[in-house]
Amino acid sequence: MLRTDDLQLFVRAAELGSLSAAARQLDLSPAVASAALKRLEAQLKVRLLARSTRSLRLTAEGEGFLNHARVALASLEEGRRALAQGQAEVSGVLQLSAPSDFGRNVLLPWLDQLQQAHPLLNVRLLLGDRNADLFRQPVDVALRYGTPEDSSLVALPLCPDNRRVLCAAPDYLARHGQPATVAQLAEHNCLLYQLGGRVHDQWRFSDGAATQTVLVRGDRFCDDADVVRRWAVAGVGIAYKSWLDVAADVKAGRLEVLLPGVRGEAAPLNLLCTHRAQLGKPVQLLRDELKARCRHLLEPLLAMTG
Structure with a gap:
């Protein structure tokens, strides 16, 4: 069976007109390149290249075989790419x-x-x-x-590393002002989230080594976290949300982060x-x-x- 690397060497040598130049491109020693060409010619039982110490040319048989070698190598490369694509495809x-x-x-x-x-x-x-x-x-x-x-x-x-952040719409802040401390959240309408029948009205924060829990109140709560975010965007109160959930709203200016120096709960x-x-x-x-x-x-x- 013909070896692919032998075919590559033959095609490259024919294109460059030099066996030593082909060997350098393929990172082969001259002795290994010469042995590969001899092996290919022995398997085909013809001489493909007429070479001397200074020149190299295709024989008539080599000219006839060159195109077949190129087609074979191209077909193998196409098959390799198709196989790689199939392995990468997710279904x-x-x-x-x-x-x-x-x-x-x-x-x-x-x-x-x-x-x-x-x-x-x-x-x-x-x-x-x-x-x-x-x-x-x-x-x-x-x-x-x-x-x-x-x-x-x-x-x-x-x-x-995701955390919860305090956030509110610019419209709400224009009407009610920004809390200067977490304790001042008690003076604001806080939008509450309910899960498993329990309303999450105790918001925890950390400032260095200290942890602070604030009991908050508001005029609405929901068991759907998306609704809480929508209420905040609508300007009806302050929400305590996962950053991942509100990052797009903050970037677009629909929400502002409050007290960014205070670390919210890990989420x-x-x-x-x-x-x-x-x-x-x-x-x-x-x-x-x-x-x-x-x-x-x-x-x-x-x-x-x-």
Whole structure:
């Protein structure tokens, strides 16, 4: 069977008119190049190149074989590229659960781009703020904020440095002013989030080594985190939200971050699954994409908080 590297050497030598020049381009020693050409000629039982110490030319048989060698090498390269593309292509079904706000306003456009790049990928998305039961619901993985309560789950960090931030619309701040301290939140309408029947009305902050908890009040609460963000954008109060959820609103000027020197609660984003065997190509692709995109979203927060 003819060797590909021998064919490459023959074609390159014919194009350059020099066996030594071909050897240099292919990073071969002159002795190895000469042995390769002799091996090819022995297998074909013809002389392909007439060579002397100063010149090299194709024989009639070499001229006839040269085009076949080029076609063979081009076909092999095309097959290699097709194989690499097939190995890189991601297909199958990606079944995942995600929080309502992050899912609707951050994840959805990312998934659209992911499917445009990988048209064989199908997505099944469940949105909701309650923790998905990965052992019962038809999902492979779940995106969730905070430390997983179930220690039997595999948790892969996507954005471990994400935090909650205080934010409000410029219109609200123009009417009510900005709180100068977290204690002054008691004087403002705070938009509350309810999960599992419990209203989250105790907002925790840290300033260096000290931790401060503030009991807040407001005229509305909802069990959908996206609704809380929408209320904040509408200018009806102050929200305490994951930075990932409001980064686009802050960038667009719809919301302003309040008290940026005060560190909000940690809100790490994790990818959860029941077993590492579920980390197939679609999930690995999702994880890598989310880590890169979340890291980019987090840069302004790190610049504000240091």
